[in-house]
Amino acid sequence: MRNYKVILVNLNSLPNLGFSPVFPVGANYVCSLLSEMGAEVDFIDFVQRPDLLETLDFLEKEFDCIAFSIRNLDSMELDGEYLVDYYLKITTFIIEQGRQRNPDVKILLGGSAFTAYPKGFAEVFPFDAAIDSDTEERLFQFITGHIEEMQDDQLAGIGGTCPERFAFEIKYQPELVKAYLALGAKQIGIPTRCGGRCPMQCIYCSYGLLDQNTHYTRPLNLLRNEIIQLYQIGVRELFFTDSLINISPEHARNLCLLLIELNLPELEWTAYARPTRNEEFLRLAALSGCKTLSVSFDTFSPAMLTNLKKGFSVHTISRFIALCAQYKVNLVGLLLFGGPGETELTIKETCEFANRFLEPGQLFFSFGIRISPGSGLETLLGQTGNELLIPHFLGFDERIFDFVLTHLDGRFISMNLLLKISKWRAAYKAMSCKQTAHPQLSMVCPEC
Known part of the structure; x- marks a missing residue:
C-alpha cells in the first residue's frame, strides 16, 4: 500500500518577483494539514532549492497531485510588476512536464491570492480544482474524491474525518526555515x-x-x-x-x-x-x-x-x-x-x-x-x-x-x-x- 502523494509548489518563492520573499506561512500550514490527513507531501520552495526550477527533479518521483500556492499576486504598489503572466508561464511548464510523467495527475490551485481573485484566476490558470475558502474541508473532500476516482487498490485512503481547523501542530522544516533566515527574512x-x-x-x-x-x-x-x-x-x-x-x-x-x-x-x-x-x-x-x-x-x-x-x-x-x-x-x-x-x-x-x-x-x-x-x-x-x-x-x-x-x-x-x-x-x-x-x-x- 502507498499513500496519496502531493507535490506542493510555493509560487511566491520564484525569483525576480520584485519584492522580498516571505516565509510561506500558508503553504507550510497546508503542507502540515496534508500530512495530518495521511498524504505524503513534497514541498517545493525555490528559495530553499533554486536549482529545482531548472531541473524539475521533483517530477521524477511518483505523485498524484500537483498543488500550486500563490500568496501574493504582486507588490500591490503603483509601480509593481504584473506577475500573472510569469506565474502562468511557470505553472504551465510544470504542468506540461508533470502530465508527461503522469497523464492522470490532478492540478490544484490555492493560496490567499487565488482566494481574493478567484474569477480572474479561473479565466487564466489551468487547474482541475481550487481551494478558495474553508481550506481544511475542501482539501479533504478533494483528496477523498480523487482517491475514489483513481480506484487504485494499492492506494491507502486518508483519515476518516477532516482534521479540525488549526487544531493540530504545524511542522516547520528546519532546512526551509534556515533558507529564509539566510536570505535575511x-x-x-x-x-x-x-x-x-x-x-x-x-x-x-x-x-x-x-x-x-x-x-x-x-x-x-x-x-x-x-x-x-x-x-x-x-x-x-x-x-x-x-x-x-x-x-x-x-x-x-x-x-x-x-x-x-x-x-x-x-x-x-x-x-x-x-x-x-x-x-x-x-x-x-x-x-x-x-x-x-x-x-x-x-x-x-x-x-x-x-x-x-x-x-x-x-x-x-x-x-x-x-x-x-x-x-x-x-x-x-x-x-x-x-x-x-x-x-x-x-x-x-x-x-x-x-x-x-x-x-x-x-x-x-x-x-x-x-x-x-x-x-x-x-x-x-x-x-x-x-x-x-x-x-x-x-x-x-x-x-x-x-x-x-x-x-x-x-x-x-x-x-x-x-x-x-x-x-x-x-x-x-x-x-x-x-x-x-x-x-x-x-x-x-x-x-x-
Missing part, C-alpha cells in the same frame, strides 16, 4: 488565530473572502510547541500572522502570558495590531518581548477615517501612540494616501498629526488604493472582480504627491523615499483612466 510567521479573521470593515480590504469562519482561535498548547520548535531551529523573531493580534483581547493576553512563561532568551515578536486603549495589552506585549506593532492607520484625518471605514477615531490613535511610548513598544504606523475624498486639507491633517506624534522610523506610507474583489470599494465603484487580476487603483488627484511633500516634515523623507515617490508618480501618470459606476470616483490601470 528574520521574521518567521506563525499563525496564532488571535480571534480569527479581521472584523474591521476597511473599504479597500477583502480579508473577509479569505476565510468563511472567523470565530475560532488556536489552542495555546499548540502555539507553545510551535514557538519552541522554531526557537530550537534558530528563530529569534516571530511574526504572529492572521491579521490583527488583538482582535480578541483575551487571546492576545494569553499569548503574551505564554511568552512570558516560556522566557526564551532573545526571542522577540512582531504583529499587526489595531489601535486600542487597552493598557494591559501594551504592558504585557512589552513584557513578552514585543519588538514592533505595525498599525494600518491609513490616515489621521477624521473625515478620511470615516471614508475608509477604519472603525477607530483620532482620539483612540493618540491614546494608543501614548501607551506604546509609555511601555516602550516600538510602533510602525502605515499611511495610505489617495483614498476616496482625499484633499489637500485631509492630507494636511494627517501630516500635521504625524509631525506631532511620530518619529522617523515609525512612519511608512504609500499612494494609491488597490481595488480588490469583495471589498467595499469594489461595490462602491461597480467593478467586476474578474477584471481586477490586472491591477486597478482608485483614481486620485495627482497633486496629492505634492501635498504630502509640502506638509510632511522633511525628517520623514529620505533620498531613497523621494526616488520611490518619483517612481510611484511616474507609474500613476502612465496609467489609463477608467470610469466607474460612481459619479465622482474613477479607476486607473496599466492596461485598460
